[in-house]
Amino acid sequence: MKIIITSILLFLLFQSSIILSQNKDLGVGVILGDPSGLSVKYWTGESNAVDLAIGYSFIGSGAGLGIHLDYLYHVNNLIKSEELFIVYYGYGLRFRFPDNNPNVFGVRGVGGVLWYPKDLPIDVFAEIAPSFRLLPNAALDFSFGIGSRYYFKF
Structure with missing residues (x-):
């Protein structure tokens, strides 16, 4: 089941x-x-933008494979600086496949800040994401992340 859902998400993103x-x-x-x-x-x-993350969660009873797919909106002028900082927010889907618990599906909101270093094709970001778990039972969750990406031009 994990492979099927992961394959579908990757196909939809790249399609x-x-x-x-x-x-x-x-x-x-x-x-x-x-x-x-x-x-x-x-x-x-x-x-x-569309954002996808696939990775492993090491936190608590939900430790296991985690996937989220978000649609993001970016606001360029909120942070005044010589550097390029962009605030973003959005919504998306969240899937969890805990090692020892039932699979989890939910919706999430996300907000964060991007930094684009001058003359480099990378970004550095930090985000927080409250989510509402729908299956197997309703609950509120919270996730976070920091990271960096290298950009390819098409």
């Missing part, structure tokens, strides 16, 4: 990137937090 445009940036990197693993971000426009 949408082909359909939306050929002139967008794709960032690939790491996220540390909940979960820790691969982070992929695809810009669909000047202020919107």
Whole structure:
């Protein structure tokens, strides 16, 4: 089941990137937090992006494979600085496959800050994400992450 859902999410992410445009940036990197693993971000426009993370959560009884897929909005001018800092927020889906517990599905909100170093094709980010678990039972959860991605131009 884990492989099927992961395959579907990856297919949808990369299929949408082909359909939306050929002139967008794709960032690939790491996220540390909940979960820790691969982070992929695809810009669909000047202020919107799709974000995917697949990794392992080491926290508590929910330790196991974690996946989230978010749609993000970015606001460029909130932080005044010579460096480029961008605030972002969005919503998405969250899947958890704990090692010793039933699988979890939920929805999440996310907010964070990106930093783009001058003249480098990378970003550094920090985010928090409250989520509402829908299955197998309703509950509130909270996750976080810090990370960095390298951007490829198409």
